[in-house]
Amino acid sequence: MEKYRIDPSKGLEFGIYTLGDHLPNPLTGERISAEQRIHEIIEFAKLADQAGIDFFSVGESHQEYFATQAHSVVLSAIAQATENIKIASSSTIISTSDPVRVYEDFATLDLISRGRAEIIAGRASRIGLFDLLGYDVHDYEELFEEKFNLLRKINEEEVVNWSGEFRAPLKDARVLPRPKNGSIPIWRAVGGTPTSAIKAGYAGVPMFLAHLGGPATTFKRSIDAYREAAKLNGFNPTELPVATAGFFYAAETTQQAQRETYPFINEGMKLTNGRGFPKQFFAQGADKRDIMNIGSPQQIIEKILYQYELFGHQRYIAQMDFGGVTFDNLKKNIEIIGTEILPAIRKYTANN
Amino acid sequence: MKIVGLSGSNIGSKTRTAMNYVIKTITENYPDTEITLIDLAEHNVQFSDGRNYLEYEGDTKYVAQTMMDADAIIIGTPIFQASIPAALKNIFDLLPEKAFLDKVVSLIVTAGSSRHYLIAEQQLKPILAYMKAQIVQSYVFIEEKDFYRKEITNDDVLFRINRLVEDTIVLADTFAEIRDKKEAEYGF
Numbered sequence: 312m313e314k315y316r317i318d319p320s321k322g323l324e325f326g327i328y329t330l331g332d333h334l335p336n337p338l339t340g341e342r343i344s345a346e347q348r349i350h351e352i353i354e355f356a357k358l359a360d361q362a363g364i365d366f367f368s369v370g371e372s373h374q375e376y377f378a379t380q381a382h383s384v385v386l387s388a389i390a391q392a393t394e395n396i397k398i399a400s401s402s403t404i405i406s407t408s409d410p411v412r413v414y415e416d417f418a419t420l421d422l423i424s425r426g427r428a429e430i431i432a433g434r435a436s437r438i439g440l441f442d443l444l445g446y447d448v449h450d451y452e453e454l455f456e457e458k459f460n461l462l463r464k465i466n467e468e469e470v471v472n473w474s475g476e477f478r479a480p481l482k483d484a485r486v487l488p489r490p491k492n493g494s495i496p497i498w499r500a501v502g503g504t505p506t507s508a509i510k511a512g513y514a515g516v517p518m519f520l521a522h523l524g525g526p527a528t529t530f531k532r533s534i535d536a537y538r539e540a541a542k543l544n545g546f547n548p549t550e551l552p553v554a555t556a557g558f559f560y561a562a563e564t565t566q567q568a569q570r571e572t573y574p575f576i577n578e579g580m581k582l583t584n585g586r587g588f589p590k591q592f593f594a595q596g597a598d599k600r601d602i603m604n605i606g607s608p609q610q611i612i613e614k615i616l617y618q619y620e621l622f623g624h625q626r627y628i629a630q631m632d633f634g635g636v637t638f639d640n641l642k643k644n645i646e647i648i649g650t651e652i653l654p655a656i657r658k659y660t661a662n663n
Numbered sequence: 664m665k666i667v668g669l670s671g672s673n674i675g676s677k678t679r680t681a682m683n684y685v686i687k688t689i690t691e692n693y694p695d696t697e698i699t700l701i702d703l704a705e706h707n708v709q710f711s712d713g714r715n716y717l718e719y720e721g722d723t724k725y726v727a728q729t730m731m732d733a734d735a736i737i738i739g740t741p742i743f744q745a746s747i748p749a750a751l752k753n754i755f756d757l758l759p760e761k762a763f764l765d766k767v768v769s770l771i772v773t774a775g776s777s778r779h780y781l782i783a784e785q786q787l788k789p790i791l792a793y794m795k796a797q798i799v800q801s802y803v804f805i806e807e808k809d810f811y812r813k814e815i816t817n818d819d820v821l822f823r824i825n826r827l828v829e830d831t832i833v834l835a836d837t838f839a840e841i842r843d844k845k846e847a848e849y850g851f
Contacts, residue, residue: 438714448712569851585717585731586759594849 315496315517315552316397316429317625322660323615325653326366326628327359328401328556331379336635337578343635345378349385351638352378356389358642360396362649366626367393368401368431373440376583383416390424398424401519401556401628402433402500406454407444409478410462411486418490426491431519432459433500450477459499463516466494498554505536512540515551519628522557524592527602527618530555534622552625555618558596558603559629561647565597565606571640572605572631579634604629608651615652616659664695664835667733670702671740671751677773678739679704680813681805681824685737685771688828696832699733701726703750711756719757727757735767735835736796737828740787742772742779747787755790763796765842767835769827770802780804797838803827 312319329352335342343351356367367389371382379385382400389398398420403413413430421428434455441448457475465471465486474480498519499511511518518537522530538548558576562568577587596603597610602618604611604627615627631644666689670682679702689698706722716727730736740751755762768791772783783802791798803824809817815824 436715437718439718448714566850569849573851585715586761589764590846590849590851593851 312550312552312625314494314550317552319625320662322657322662323619323624324365324554324626325648325656326368326397326554326556326626327355327364328368328370328628328630329355329379329632330370330372330401330630331377331382331385332372332579332583332633332635333378334376334575334579334582334633334635336637337574348378351641352385352632353388353392354638355632355641355645356396356398357392358645360393362645363653364396364645364648366397366399366628368399368429368628370401371404372435372437373404373443374437374583383413383420386428387420387423390420390427393424393427395427397427397429399429399496399498400431402431404435404440405432405458405462406434406451407440407446408458410458410465411481411484414462414465414486415488417495418486418488421490421495422488428490429496429498430462431498431500432462436502453477460514463497463514466497496552498552501533501537503533505533508533508537509540512537512542512546512548512551513544515541515544515546517552517554519554519556522555522602524558524588524596524601524603526600527621528600530602531621534624553622554626554628555602555622555624556628557630558605558633559611559631559644560605561608561611561644561652563607565610568605568607569593569597572636575634575636577634608647612652612655615656619656619660664697664734664832664839665732666696666698666735666737666831666835667729668698668700669730669736669738669751669754670700670704671738671754672743672748673704673750675741675773676813677805677807677810678741678771680810680815681771681773681803681820682737682739684815684821684824685739685828688825689832692828693832699729701729703754708750708753708757711753716757716759723757726754730754730758731762733766734839735769735831736763737769737771737831738787739771739773740783742774742782745779745782747782752790755794758794760793761795763791763794765838766796767799767831767838768796769799769831771805771824771827772802773805775807777806797834799827799830799834801827801830 333348359367369379369382369385373380417428417430438448471481471484498517500519501507502521541548560568560572581587604614668682668685670679686700709723805820809820
């Protein structure tokens with residue numbers, strides 16, 4: 312775990328992630344400018360840092376209703392504005408980028424942040440960026456696998472010799488600068504099914520597992536499949552960190568939390584995904600066994616501890632800003648996390 | 664209420680003839696509904712390649728979006744080679760897995776032979792159920808002999824279509840009412 316900068320004795324890490332969506336507030340119909348949204352994301356990270364939250368990450372999406380296409384640039388502003396919080400991408404679409412340039416960016420980010428940068432690499436849930444960036448969507452799988460492997464090779468080796476199908480070969484290439492401590496944690500982003508969890512396990516890379524909703528036990532299958540695949544391929548699963556990431560929202564009561572967040576998630580999904588979030592499914596989210604961490608602080612603490620017991624994961628990453636949530640409500644959430652949720656989680660999961 | 668009539672083949676006239684009658688019936692009897700006819704013969708729809716439907720363009724995007732925006736869908740389909748036409752299956756493939764959640768879907772089937780009667784039951788309904796449609800259980804099955812020069816000549820068929828239209832609209836209204844009532848209880 313040390314290689315991935317995780318200290319298990321400190322207990323479950325708590326993080327925040329934003330997709331960098333830029334959506335209108337469904338209650339007012341108004342959308343803030345991209346300029347304001349980016350500044351609010353930077354401020355959001357700053358407040359998270361001050362509240363003692365462990366991790367903050369920003370996503371890359373090249374479609375309408377998003378503002379952080381240049382996520383590494385936003386992250387570098389965050390690096391400058393924060394002191395202790397780990398910073399990462401969630402995720403970097405490595406398929407449509409040059410791994411050399413991505414590594415240069417994130418190694419630099421690691422130096423700016425004095426050793427706090429990580430990469431979470433993903434395959435994109437949309438295909439518009441393939442046209443935009445000049446790639447063929449028919450190579451969807453192979454582009455990711457080849458470039459992800461190259462990215463990891465650059466991380467492991469100072470002098471790289473490599474050749475592949477989608478990029479010019481590298482001969483005795485030195486990719487500079489090097490990160491503060493020689494390498495940075497690189498995670499594989501996994502959604503939904505165990506199939507891609509198995510790929511992460513097979514390669515022995517840390518897994519970032521995103522989820523929308525449903526029973527936590529369903530996601531346990533992906534985590535089990537991941538660890539099993541790692542073991543079968545000669546890796547020690549106890550040395551491989553797992554992070555889970557999904558909807559979070561805290562308010563005084565569970566019903567208030569649901570009321571304050573449902574329209575944002577529902578309307579946001581309609582615009583970005585073409586379908587809303589069924590109310591019945593969302594209502595079930597209040598059950599302790601459901602993975603959505605939306606509710607009263609006490610209920611969220613119980614859920615996170617239940618998930619921790621079930622998954623034995625190292626990091627939970629909360630998404631709470633989707634769909635045009637107001638900055639005031641984000642501030643309230645950070646305060647609740649800092650004063651109520653973090654102390655409880657650390658008390659129960661850290662070795663004291 | 665938004666109703667879409669989908670004529671699910673890019674060749675032939677019987678299904679379109681039946682769908683014309685559906686549109687006429689709805690327009691005359693249910694002035695409060697918004698009815699759109701999509702005849703696949705009039706649209707250039709590409710094959711599904713798995714992308715999110717929002718990312719298609721032109722006719723493909725139009726057809727997918729119109730289906731997604733509907734409250735109720737009346738699908739008309741011929742039977743080809745003992746199955747539904749590829750053009751119709753492609754529409755399902757363009758849409759998300761649970762595309763028909765909270766939608767009522769009903770069926771009108773035209774065929775050259777009575778031997779095809781169970782095709783819709785065995786091949787079309789399972790697709791609709793998988794995609795979470797509220798299916799109107801009875802469908803209208805129309806044979807070659809019920810048509811003469813692009814008109815339906817069998818009054819029984821016209822009566823059955825009238826009943827199907829009524830059932831579709833009544834069920835769509837009823838399910839919406841039940842849903843609204845249930846959702847009001849959630850309190851968010």
